[in-house]
Amino acid sequence: MRYWLTSAFIFLLVTAFSQEPPSTGFLRHLMDREYYKEVVYLLEQTDYDDASLARKDSINYIKGWSLYSMKALQRSAGVLKSVSRESPYYLPAHFFAAYNHAHLGQYGTAGQTLDSLRLENSNMASLRAFENAGIALLQRDYKAFEDRFNQADTSYYPIKKASDKMLDFARDLESHRKKSPVVAGAMSAIVPGAGKIYAGQTGEGISAFLTAGGLGFVTWENYHKNGWKDVKTLLFGAVFAAFYGGNIYGTVVSVEITENEFQKAYDNKILFNLHIPLRNVFN
Amino acid sequence: MFLTKVSGQPEALHRADSLFKEGAFFEASIAYERTVYLQPESKVVHRARYKKAVAYRHLHRYEDALRELDRLPLFSIADTLKSRILYETAFNHLLLDKPEEALWNFRRLEKTREEPLHSSMIPLKILILNHNRKWEEAKGTLLSLVDSMPLRPHKKQSWKDSIKSLYDEDSLPKNYSEEKAKNLSRFIPGAGHIYTGYPWEGAASFLLNGAAIGFGIHQLWYKYYFTAYITGFGIFYKSYFGGMKRAAHLAEIARHNEMKKFNDKCSAMMMRILK
Numbered sequence: 124m125r126y127w128l129t130s131a132f133i134f135l136l137v138t139a140f141s142q143e144p145p146s147t148g149f150l151r152h153l154m155d156r157e158y159y160k161e162v163v164y165l166l167e168q169t170d171y172d173d174a175s176l177a178r179k180d181s182i183n184y185i186k187g188w189s190l191y192s193m194k195a196l197q198r199s200a201g202v203l204k205s206v207s208r209e210s211p212y213y214l215p216a217h218f219f220a221a222y223n224h225a226h227l228g229q230y231g232t233a234g235q236t237l238d239s240l241r242l243e244n245s246n247m248a249s250l251r252a253f254e255n256a257g258i259a260l261l262q263r264d265y266k267a268f269e270d271r272f273n274q275a276d277t278s279y280y281p282i283k284k285a286s287d288k289m290l291d292f293a294r295d296l297e298s299h300r301k302k303s304p305v306v307a308g309a310m311s312a313i314v315p316g317a318g319k320i321y322a323g324q325t326g327e328g329i330s331a332f333l334t335a336g337g338l339g340f341v342t343w344e345n346y347h348k349n350g351w352k353d354v355k356t357l358l359f360g361a362v363f364a365a366f367y368g369g370n371i372y373g374t375v376v377s378v379e380i381t382e383n384e385f386q387k388a389y390d391n392k393i394l395f396n397l398h399i400p401l402r403n404v405f406n
Numbered sequence: 407m408f409l410t411k412v413s414g415q416p417e418a419l420h421r422a423d424s425l426f427k428e429g430a431f432f433e434a435s436i437a438y439e440r441t442v443y444l445q446p447e448s449k450v451v452h453r454a455r456y457k458k459a460v461a462y463r464h465l466h467r468y469e470d471a472l473r474e475l476d477r478l479p480l481f482s483i484a485d486t487l488k489s490r491i492l493y494e495t496a497f498n499h500l501l502l503d504k505p506e507e508a509l510w511n512f513r514r515l516e517k518t519r520e521e522p523l524h525s526s527m528i529p530l531k532i533l534i535l536n537h538n539r540k541w542e543e544a545k546g547t548l549l550s551l552v553d554s555m556p557l558r559p560h561k562k563q564s565w566k567d568s569i570k571s572l573y574d575e576d577s578l579p580k581n582y583s584e585e586k587a588k589n590l591s592r593f594i595p596g597a598g599h600i601y602t603g604y605p606w607e608g609a610a611s612f613l614l615n616g617a618a619i620g621f622g623i624h625q626l627w628y629k630y631y632f633t634a635y636i637t638g639f640g641i642f643y644k645s646y647f648g649g650m651k652r653a654a655h656l657a658e659i660a661r662h663n664e665m666k667k668f669n670d671k672c673s674a675m676m677m678r679i680l681k
Contacts (some may be wrong), residue, residue: 152443153436161436344632359633366441 150185159189187216196223200236208241213269215405218254225258226394233258236349249276250404252373257289257397261390265297281403283398299385304378311374315367318374322381331370338363418444419454431461451495452483456491459498488518493527496534505537525551529676539581545573548672552679569578572671579664587657591650598653602660611649618642631660 143346153162166186171179187203190196200223206216217240224233237251252275260269272293277286302322311318316332319325342363345356422437438458442451455474462471475495480488492515495664499508508634512534516523528551535544552565571577582602591598597606622638625631 149440149443153439158436158439161439163433165436337632337640340632341636344630348630355633359637 154185155295157192159192162186162189163193176209178205180206180212184210184212184216187219191219191223199223200227200232204236214243214247215401218250218401218405221254221258222394222397225254225261225397227358230258230262241319245276246279246404248274249279250282250400253277253282253286253400254397257393259294260289260296260393263296265293268293271366282400285399289393289398292389292396296389302378303321304375307378308371308375311371315370318371319377321373322374323380324377327377331373335363335367335370338366419450422454422457426461427458429464431464434458435461435465452478452487454485456494457562459491459494463494463498463501468501471498472502485518485520489515493530497526497530500530500534500537503522505534508534509538509540523663525554525680529673529680532672532676533669536672537665541573541578545569548573548676548679551676565675569677572675577668579668580661582661582664584654584657587653588650595646595649597649599656602625602653602656604656607652607656611645611652614645615642615649618645 136362150162150165153159153165156177157229163186166182166189169182171182174182183202183205187199187206190199190202193199200220203216203220203223206212207396210216217236221233221236224230234255237255242248242251252271256268256271256275259265259271272286272289275282275286277283307318307322309318310321314332315335316328316330319328319331321328338359342356342359345353345359349356351357414654418437418441422434422441425431425434425437435458438454438461441454442458445451455478459471459474462468472495475491475498478491480491483491495507496511496515499505499511512531515527528547532544532547532551535541535547539554549566552562552569555562557565559621584591587598587602589598590601591611594612596608596610596612599605599611618638618641620638622634622642625638
């Protein structure tokens with residue numbers, strides 16, 4: 124990416140002699156110091172409607188990259204995709220636009236962006252296949268992942284390491300068995316807290332067991348000495364029942380939360396591994 | 407407007423200053439950075455960086471302002487600009503709620519200057535001294551400010567009386583201690599809340615703790631062991647330690663509010679004196 128950005132700046136500098144010049148060196152100076160907001164502001168203030176297509180492409184590439192660095196991924200994707208096919212920045216711009224869409228969970232758009240790319244050689248085709256495989260894995264479409272992955276030449280150095288990891292992720296995800304909320308809820312109904320331990324939240328499970336057990340003992344003690352009709356028995360019985368029921372509900376919800384956390388963690392790993400080859404190829 | 411070529415640095419700096427005067431601080435900060443870029447070796451860079459820091463302060467980007475100021479080599483800068491840089495550094499530290507660092511920088515500023523402080527710098531000094539609870543020095547500085555002002559004798563005397571009254575021991579902001587609030591609540595639940603000026607919350611805390619422990623003892627007396635331990639002592643345990651934490655937190659809030667109230671009064675008085 125650094126190489127491509129440098130060349131974009133050089134291009135702007137060269138074209139500056141023929142038109143009203145943006146201070147390219149200054150933009151570079153700001154980028155080097157990570158003043159991305161300032162770069163975007165300056166480029167948005169500049170009227171380059173009459174500029175040549177090549178010049179517009181350079182500007183859009185720099186702007187898109189600045190927006191990407193500011194984590195404004197949606198805007199970044201839009202600007203990067205406006206880089207034309209004639210531009211030398213076409214490939215890095217569109218690959219990163221697709222990555223931005225994938226990061227935003229817009230998998231369909233990400234796939235379309237990649238599929239519409241006009242590629243120059245087999246290495247780029249491998250990179251596209253690898254990125255597409257990652258996007259399929261983000262959607263947990265293992266069949267599509269396999270198809271796409273097999274299209275990539277994983278001996279191509281920039282994707283070699285990431286490919287191995289991606290295969291591991293696919294295996295982990297495919298073999299992962301989702302915990303059942305019904306089983307967890309039933310377990311917590313039989314032994315309070317057991318469902319949470321089953322869901323992977325051991326600390327919370329023990330805490331729920333002790334609290335429910337304590338309240339159960341208190342209710343039993345009052346029932347044992349005063350019978351059902353005593354106010355204290357009814358009060359503690361109600362508190363116990365509320366906690367007991369709430370704990371079952373909480374267990375069902377916590378299974379969903381734990382599952383979401385698991386899936387999210389893998390999403391982040393996949394995205395990270397989709398990013399590494401892009402940096403390797405376009406840096 | 408920034409992207410057209412500017413041949414010399416004075417023009418770039420002039421443009422930045424114009425934007426600053428118009429209150430376009432973000433645009434001014436870019437324009438000052440442009441001056442830095444165009445003339446990295448020139449001494450005008452120091453002024454540009456300083457002004458960029460001031461622009462950042464106006465944008466409430468105090469950390470960024472300090473970063474710009476830190477880049478300035480104070481040993482090779484003229485005294486006038488050095489004073490301004492130290493003043494700005496102290497100001498940003500105070501805005502970041504770091505009064506000790508603010509005071510340290512203000513002391514450096516005073517050492518740098520051969521002549522007395524300009525009257526426009528004194529309000530900041532007084533606020534910093536207030537924040538550091540250096541009441542006598544703050545009062546003395548404010549009295550000197552009144553002395554240096556071209557006011558009629560009876561007016562001067564009136565201001566001096568007001569200052570003495572403001573800095574009277576009973577009017578000073580109380581220095582609520584978190585440790586004291588916590589310890590008070592350790593011995594009598596709710597006492598820490600009352601100490602920090604929250605009597606109703608203190609009373610509620612006292613009653614809750616009393617009810618919980620009373621219930622626990624009552625149940626223990628009648629041999630309801632589980633009920634006594636789990637509900638009585640369990641609730642007491644939670645509310646007792648929670649109450650101590652809350653008291654310490656209230657002390658922090660109360661101390662902050664007291665200081666703010668005092669400084670608001672002090673600032674209003676300084677503005678009237680300097681008017």
